Amino acid sequence: MLSKSQARTFFLGGTVVTFLIFIGLTIYSMAPSNDQSNHQNITEQVIKGKHIWETNNCMGCHAILGEGGYYAPELTKVIDRKGAPMVKAILQSPIPWAPNGRKMVAYEMNDEDAEAMVEYLKWIGEIDLNGFERIVSPLAKDKIKD
Amino acid sequence: MRDSTPIIGAGYDHCKQKNKHMKYKSQQVAYWFFALCMLLFALQIVYGFIMGFARIGMDGLHDWIPFNTARAVHTNLLVVWLLTGFMGAAYYIIPEEAQRELVSVKLAYVQLISLAVVGVAAITGYHFNIWEGRKFLEIPRELDYLVVINVLLFLGIILATLFKGKRQTTTALVMTMGLVFAALLYLPGMIWFDSQVTDSFFRWWVVHLWVEGVWELIMGGILAFLLIKLTGVDREVIEKWLYVIVGLTFLSGILGTGHHYYYIGVNKIWLIVGGVFSALEPLAFLAMALFAVYMYRKGEKNHPNKIALFWTIGAAIVSFIGAGLLGFAHTLPQTNLYTHGTLVTAMHGHYAFWGAYVMIVLAIISYAMPNITGRKRHDKTNGHLAFWLSNIGMLGMVVALGVAGVVQVYLERRLSMDFMVAQEEVKIHFVVMLLCATMFATGIGIYIYEFIKYGRPTDEALTKNEEAVLVS
Ligand code: HEC
Ligand code: HEM
Ligand code: HEM
Ligand SMILES: [Fe+2]
Numbered sequence: 163m164l165s166k167s168q169a170r171t172f173f174l175g176g177t178v179v180t181f182l183i184f185i186g187l188t189i190y191s192m193a194p195s196n197d198q199s200n201h202q203n204i205t206e207q208v209i210k211g212k213h214i215w216e217t218n219n220c221m222g223c224h225a226i227l228g229e230g231g232y233y234a235p236e237l238t239k240v241i242d243r244k245g246a247p248m249v250k251a252i253l254q255s256p257i258p259w260a261p262n263g264r265k266m267v268a269y270e271m272n273d274e275d276a277e278a279m280v281e282y283l284k285w286i287g288e289i290d291l292n293g294f295e296r297i298v299s300p301l302a303k304d305k306i307k308d
Numbered sequence: 309m310r311d312s313t314p315i316i317g318a319g320y321d322h323c324k325q326k327n328k329h330m331k332y333k334s335q336q337v338a339y340w341f342f343a344l345c346m347l348l349f350a351l352q353i354v355y356g357f358i359m360g361f362a363r364i365g366m367d368g369l370h371d372w373i374p375f376n377t378a379r380a381v382h383t384n385l386l387v388v389w390l391l392t393g394f395m396g397a398a399y400y401i402i403p404e405e406a407q408r409e410l411v412s413v414k415l416a417y418v419q420l421i422s423l424a425v426v427g428v429a430a431i432t433g434y435h436f437n438i439w440e441g442r443k444f445l446e447i448p449r450e451l452d453y454l455v456v457i458n459v460l461l462f463l464g465i466i467l468a469t470l471f472k473g474k475r476q477t478t479t480a481l482v483m484t485m486g487l488v489f490a491a492l493l494y495l496p497g498m499i500w501f502d503s504q505v506t507d508s509f510f511r512w513w514v515v516h517l518w519v520e521g522v523w524e525l526i527m528g529g530i531l532a533f534l535l536i537k538l539t540g541v542d543r544e545v546i547e548k549w550l551y552v553i554v555g556l557t558f559l560s561g562i563l564g565t566g567h568h569y570y571y572i573g574v575n576k577i578w579l580i581v582g583g584v585f586s587a588l589e590p591l592a593f594l595a596m597a598l599f600a601v602y603m604y605r606k607g608e609k610n611h612p613n614k615i616a617l618f619w620t621i622g623a624a625i626v627s628f629i630g631a632g633l634l635g636f637a638h639t640l641p642q643t644n645l646y647t648h649g650t651l652v653t654a655m656h657g658h659y660a661f662w663g664a665y666v667m668i669v670l671a672i673i674s675y676a677m678p679n680i681t682g683r684k685r686h687d688k689t690n691g692h693l694a695f696w697l698s699n700i701g702m703l704g705m706v707v708a709l710g711v712a713g714v715v716q717v718y719l720e721r722r723l724s725m726d727f728m729v730a731q732e733e734v735k736i737h738f739v740v741m742l743l744c745a746t747m748f749a750t751g752i753g754i755y756i757y758e759f760i761k762y763g764r765p766t767d768e769a770l771t772k773n774e775e776a777v778l779v780s
Binding site: 164165173177183187188198208212215218219223228232233234235264 | 439
């Protein structure tokens with residue numbers, strides 16, 4: 163029968179080995195040659211967009227890359243689906259955007275902020291998501307090149 | 309402690325010298341942590357209702373508490389009160405395991421108050437658009453530093469007590485290790501990244517490695533402590549299996565992080581690694597459930613605090629269902645491709661958190677209260693009512709969310725229906741969810757009522773407590 167010290171060895175050994183593999187895989191997937199996100203396209207505007215995204219906690223209602231709230235539309239492919247001018251208009255709306263009856267916060271963004279947000283969403287929309295991009299936004303499916 | 313009852317072993321002489329009437333007076337600190345738990349838990353539920361009503365079109369609070377505020381408050385309160393519960397549990401368990409008083413009770417109170425202040429500041433900020441908009445890690449970085457200081461203080465007290473103590477048991481070590489790792493893993497969440505992909509990647513080092521890694525050590529430690537006390541089974545046996553369980557946890561859980569990396573824009577290698585290892589994660593929860601049930605069967609069944617036993621065994625079983633089975637249900641890449649970021653995830657999130665962490669915290673509170681206050685209210689019907697109403701209510705909520713989730717996946721992701729149109733179709737399930745949530749909240753209301761009825765810890769009450777301590 164297993165002894166307590168064997169059980170401890172199993173715990174410590176398993177932890178160290180899997181943790182080292184985990185670090186190795188992290189380095190591997192962060193390597194520039196394995197980039198799937200078009201990292202080079204992250205401009206100042208995209209960074210600004212991300213900042214606006216975070217400081218307003220859009221993720222509290224919307225999901226992006228499949229992460230976030232489930233209350234409002236997933237936004238990974240929103241530029242494909244709605245087009246940039248429409249998205250910009252939604253962000254600049256002075257009254258809560260709610261064509262389907264569920265309210266968004268009225269951000270009344272200025273041009274500069276709304277454009278940064280659009281740039282950010284454009285960058286998001288071009289990430290290679292291992293096939294999820296086709297599922298998450300079926301209405302944009304036709305526009306996705308194979 | 310009475311001289312005629314030499315059951316406690318090594319701790320016995322020690323406390324006789326130190327204080328004639330109680331085991332370790334400093335364990336009382338736990339009471340105030342548990343009280344804060346009750347308060348924050350109640351608030352968490354209020355914000356849950358705000359979201360539930362918003363989902364069926366009753367969003368009258370939108371101008372003051374929009375959905376994203378309610379969500380951040382709901383989930384952050386959950387995490388904060390669970391951590392408060394873990395801390396309270398540690399302040400209760402570590403003196404007993406290490407067989408000495410906490411090194412400083414005063415500092416423990418300072419830690420509690422500062423924790424409450426940081427928590428309240430963060431949550432107030434969420435109502436004024438002050439946050440960081442990263443799911444579960446919404447606390448602004450300025451406050452993060454205060455959290456770090458607070459946790460360092462907590463760990464200092466616990467570690468000093470443990471290492472100055474008479475013994476370092478496996479139970480105490482595993483629990484402390486969980487707490488230390490939890491603190492360390494908070495750090496990757498504080499790094500700033502320009503890329504949403506990298507940001508998300510390291511966000512999971514906190515969120516996933518907490519709930520499917522180090523928190524399980526904390527849970528395992530509390531569970532082992534409770535089983536030793538409640539079943540009387542030999543410590544060596546329980547602690548051996550504790551190592552096996554936490555061994556399984558890390559073996560599967562660390563690489564299992566990959567189940568969050570399938571579809572966020574990183575390498576496909578995670579589809580295989582995450583798929584295989586996260587599919588093994590339920591084993592740790594299965595082991596935990598079997599372990600608890602087996603120890604219960606094996607042990608003596610004469611501990612008077614039945615209600616603590618219910619919560620303890622319940623936590624082990626429900627965590628297997630909520631985290632193990634419902635986690636497995638969407639963890640394979642082929643399934644997750646469709647369920648990723650839908651109400652299916654919300655269903656699993658509720659039951660996993662409930663079974664694993666809420667129930668274990670309620671278990672340790674139920675166990676500790678009669679001992680801390682000296683009032684033996686543990687055989688009251690109310691306790692059982694609270695247990696069953698909250699559990700059945702939560703199960704109903706989870707089923708409603710599950711049905712909504714499956715319908716959403718089918719309509720939106722298979723039939724290409726627009727998001728908002730599909731949402732309209734699942735509205736009805738949120739009516740059901742709210743009904744079940746009412747039942748759930750009634751159960752929790754009774755639990756909190758009982759907590760209040762126990763009253764405060766008093767030294768006089770603790771004198772009466774001798775038997776309770778000795779039986780335990
Ligand atoms: C309180 C919740 C909430 C917050 C916060 C929120 N939104 Fe929205 N948003 C919604 C809802 C609900 C809709 C859909 C409204 C409808 O169709 O009735 C929506 C729609 C949108 C749409 C159009 C999506 C589509 O497919 O039709 C975009 C783009 C958008 N939001 C961007 C944002 C951005 C960017 C932020 C952060 C600055 C944000 N939203 C914050 C709730 C929210
Ligand atoms: C007590 C343990 C657990 C808790 C508290 C828990 C909780 C959660 C929560 C809150 C989320 C949503 C996170 C987010 O989107 O930010 C989540 C996601 C997920 N969990 Fe768990 N979980 C636990 C265990 C497990 C286990 C054991 C498995 C697998 C067997 C699992 C599989 C998943 C998967 C695949 C997702 C991603 C869902 C998605 O793609 O949207 N979980 N979990
Ligand atoms: C009255 C009871 C409750 C109600 C009505 C409720 C409702 C909700 C709603 C509507 C959401 C947001 C889902 C979305 O984004 O659309 C949510 C999120 C969440 N709730 Fe609750 N909740 C309740 C109690 C609880 C309890 C007791 C727990 C802990 C066990 C909990 C844990 C969570 C978690 C972890 C999330 C985030 C899920 C995710 O992002 O996947 N909730 N809740
Ligand atoms: Fe996970």
